[in-house]
Amino acid sequence: MEFIAEKTLSATEVVQEYAAKDILRFITCGSVDDGKSTLIGRLLFETDSLYEDQIQAGIEASKRYGTQGAKLDFALLVDGLVSEREQGITIDVAHIYFSTRKRNYIVADTPGHEQYTRNMVTGASNADTAVLIIDASKGLKTQTKRHSYLMGLMGINRVIVAINKMDLVGYSEEVFDSIREEFNNFHTKVAISQVDYLPISALNGDNLVTLSDKMPWYKGLSLLDILDTYSPKVIEDLKKPFRMPVQWVNRPNSSFRGYAGSLISGSVSVGDRVRIYPSGVESSIQAIYTFDGYKQKAQCDESVTLLLNTDVDVSRGDLICEINTPVEASDQFEVNVTWMSEQALMPGRNYLIKFGSLTVNGMITLIKHKVDVNTLTTLSAKVLELNEIAVCNLSLDRNVPFEPYSSNRSLGGFIFIDRSTNQTVGAGVINFALRRSRNIHLQHIAIDKKLRSTLKKQKPCVLWLTGLSGAGKSTIANTLEQRLYQEGYHTYLLDGDNLRHGLNRDLGFTDEDRVENIRRAIEVSRLMVDAGLIVISSFISPFKSEREVARSKFEHGEFFEIFVDVTLSEAERRDPKGLYRKARLGELKNFTGIDSIYEKPLCADLTLNTMILSPNESVNKIMAMLYSEGVLSDE
Template sequence: MTAGLRRRVFLLAQVGVRHLALGVTGEGADAPGAEAWRRFEGEFRDWAGQLGIDHVLVLPVASAGESPGLEDLAVSATGAEASGALSAFLEGVDAAADRAAQRPFRFPVESARQGDGTTAALGTVVAGRVRPGARVRIQPMGKETRVMAIGTEEGEAGEAGPGERVELTLADPILIANGSVVSTVESPASVADQFEVTVIWLHPEPLFPSRRYRARIGTQTADVVVTDIKYELAVGTEERLAANQLQADGAAVCNISLNRPVAFDAHGENPATGLMTIVDHETGEALGLALLHFALRRAENIHIQHVDIDRTARSAQKTQHPCVLWFTGLSGSGKSTIANRVEQQLYRLGHHTYLLDGDNVRHGLNRDLGFTEVDRVENIRRVGEVAKLMVDAGLIVLTAFISPFRTERQMARDLLTDGEFLEVFVDVPLDIAEQRDPKGLYKKARRGELKNFTGIDSPYEVPENPELIIDTSTMTAEEAADRVIDALRARGRLPQA
C-alpha cells in the first residue's frame, strides 16, 4: 500500500466511513499476480479494520480508465465470487441506510412560509421518521409545535424518512429562519456556538487558527474560527502531534467558535447533523470538514451581560460618531506618520481618539507573537477586537498595521456596523518603500536576516475596495492627513468645517 492510499483511507475513517469499496486497476504486465493480490488485499483489509472500517470490498478492475461506480465494478470484476461479494457489500450499505431511519428525527429547513395560522417548512429528512401529529421542536430557536401534514410531489403522505424531500405543515405561525432544524421533542438537536471537533483539511493552503472561515452544517451557515489546534493526528499511529497550523490531507482535534448558535448532534450519534463543511469566506470554495464531538461547556457558561450605558450613550456624551480608521500598507509606506497627523488634527478639533500602532501593540498586548503567517493572523484578530471595544467606548480609533491579508482586514470590518470601518490603503511602490527603510528592515530582509517580511518573502494582499487610497509617493503626510479628514466629513463621521 502506498502512503497516499493509507492517508486517504485514514481520513475517510475520521469522517466516519464504515463501508469502503476499492477497485484496483491493472492489465497485462501491470496486473498483480495471485500472491501479490492476496497480500495487498490482506494488508488493505487489516489497515481499514484498524481504523474501524469494518465492511470492506476489494475488487480487481479490468480497465484503468475512469474510476468506476459500484455497478461498473460488478461488470468489470471477474467471476461469480466477485459479483457475490459486491452483492453482500451493497446489502451492508443498505443496512447502514436503514440505521439512519432509526435515529432521532432531523429535518434541516431550506425555506419556510406562513399562511392561515400555519407554517410550511420545505426540506429533506436526514434522519429518523416523522408522521402527522408528531410534536417537534425547531432549533436553535427552541419553539415547539405539531406536524399537521406531510406534503410530497405526489400529494400528502402518512410518513417521511431519510432522503425524502417534503414540506411539513406545522400547526402554528412561526417565523422560521432558513437553516433551522426541526427535530423530535423527545430527543431534540442540541444548540451551541463553541465545539471540540476533528478537522479534516483538504486545501493546499494551510488552516490557521484565528483566521475566519465560513461553516455549513446542513442548511445552516455561520462564521467559524479555529481557536485552538489541540493536536494533530498522526496517520496510522494516531499519535498526538503539536501543531500551530494544519496542512492539506491533515487531521487535527481543534476547538472552534461560531459567530452564532447552531443546531447540531455529535457526529458519532448523527452524522447528518454532526458534519460541518468549512468553506472560503469570499469564494465559497470547500476547504475542509469538521466532525463535531461535543459543545464546549464554556459555551453554556458565558453570556453577554447587559449594561445600561451603551455605545450610543458614550458617543452622545462625546458629541462624535465613533469609527475605525484602518491604515494598511507596506512597511515604510507612511501609515504611522499619517495616522499620527490625523490624530493630531482630530485632537485639535476636540475629538476623543486613540491610535493603535503596530510596533507599540507588540510591546504589550501582542508581545508573545512573532511574524509567521499564524501570528500575523492572531495579531490582527486581537487588534480588531480591541478597536471594537474602543468604538463601543465612543472613540474614533486609528490603527496603523501592515495587516497584509484581506481575510483578516475583512474580519476586523465585520466586527463593526456599516459605516464604522474606513479602510485607508497607504499605497507606495515597493522600491520607494525600500529606499525609505527608516528602520533598516528591508536591508535585513534582503540579506536573509529577517524572515517572513511583507513584500520580500511574505505576501501583501492589496485592498480591493478601500474607502480611501493614499499614494505617499505623490503627496506629503500633511496632505494625506487632510484627505483623511475630508473623507471623514464626506461620510458624516465629522461635522462639516
C-alpha cells in the same frame, strides 16, 4: 462485443420497478492507477447497464486514448473529461447509476491522485459504503492509507477491499493473503469496523459479477453479491429521531407559510409535536406537502414542506426536531478537519462555516495535532497544509444545533468557505462540544455603546490604516489624532509596533502569527468603538481576508479601510527603521513586501498615495471623508 437484448418491460413498468427498489450509494477509492474507473466500467458492462451508443463511443475513445489497443478500455466509459482521458486519471467525481434485480446503485468514482483528495472526501460524505481498490502488483500506498483514514472519518465503517490486477501476479493466493494481512494490521487503527476482502481483475471481469474459475482458492462472494448484502444508511437513519433543517421558507401568499427541506433522519406525521432550534419554540405539524400533494406522513430522505399549527419565527438554517429527543446547541467544538486548499489553514483566520443550509462565521482557535496517515501517529502543527488532516478546536460566532458526526452526518458535518474567493477550502466533522462553551455566557451591561457615544457627542468608528512598512501610516495616524483632538473628539490610536510591545509581544512574524496579531487588534478596536471612541488602527495587515473580517466585526458606517499606498521601491528608499535593508540581507525573515506577501486593497474606502500627498494633505482627505460620512459634524 454484443449488447444484451433490450428488456421487454414498458417504460412505465421500468420506472415502477426502479422506484420499488432501494438505493445503495458507494464510492470507489484508492491510489491513482489502481483500477477504480476500469472496475466501474466493467461493472456497467457486465450488468447490461450500457446502451449500444455508449459502448460505441467507448470504443472510439479507446482507439484515441485507450491502453488496450483496439479493445474497449472500460475506464474511458467513466472518465468523461478530455483531460481525464488524456492523462489516464480521474479528476472529478463521476456519479454513475446502474441497477440489478435486487436494488439500484449510485457509484461515485473518486480520484486517486493526492491533488484531488478533496474530491474523494466529497464522494465519501454521501456514501453508504466504499470499495477500496488496491493494485496487487504494488500493494498499499500512501494514498490508499489516506483514503482509508478518510473513509472512517466520514462515517464509512464497513468497506470492501478489492485487491485488483490479480492477473498481473498470476492470480496468486499468497499475494492476496499478504496484502490482506497488511491492510488488516492497518485498518484496526482507523474507524473501519468491518472489511470484506476479495481478489479481482477489473480488466477481465474476474469476481465482479460472477466468480472466476481462475481463483478457485477464493471461497467468498463476487463483488456485486457482496454489495447486495449491504444495507443503505437511510434504513439506519429512518430509525433515528426526526430531524429536518429548513432550506427555504415557502410563502406564496399571506395565507400560506410552509417550511421546506429534506428529512435527514426519522419520520414525521401530521399532529406530531416538534421543537425548533435554535429558538427552542415548540409547535405541532398541521400539514405535510410533497411534490405529489398532501401526505399524512413523511420519512427520511423525502423532500417536504411542513406547515405548523402556530405562527412561529422560523428561518432558513433552523432545525425542526422531534420534541422528545432534543439536540444540543453550542458555539465551540472539537472537530476533525481535512484541509483542501493550497493556502494553509491558520488558527485565528475567519472563514464561513456551512452546516447544511446554515452559514455562520468561525475560526480554528487551536490545532491540537495533525495525523500522519502512514503511521497514524500524531504530530504538532501550527498550520494545516493541503490534504493534511488534524484534530482542532473550532469557534463559531453563534450557537448552532448539532449532533456528533458519528450519530448524524448531516448535523455533524460542515465545510470551510474562504471569505474572499467563496471557494470551499476544507471539510470537518464534529466530535463533541467543548465544555467551556456551556460555562461562558454574555453578560448584559446597562451602559451601552449608544449611551457612551452620546455622552462624548460623537459617532464612534475605526479608521483602519493599512499599507507597507514605510508607507507613512504611523505619521498620518499621529497627525490625524492630533487634528481630531484639537477639534474636541475622543480618540485612541492603536499602532502595530506598540501592541507588539505588550498585548502581542508573544507573536512573531510568520503568516499564522500575523493572522493572530490582527485578530487581537480587531478585538481591541471593537471594544474601543463600543466605548464610544474614534479608533485609529495603524497596522500593515497584509492579508485581504483579515481586513474583511475586521470590517465584518463592525456595524455599517463604523469601519473605514484607508490604504496608505506607496511603491515597494519608494518604501525601501525611505526605510525609516532599516528593516528593508535587513530583509534584503536575509537578517529579517518573513518581512512584508520582500519574502511575505502584501495583498493590496481593491475597494478601500480611501486611498492615500504618500508619494504625492504630504501627511497634512492625507489627513485633510481623511477629515473630508469623515465629514461626508457623518462621523464628524460641523455643529
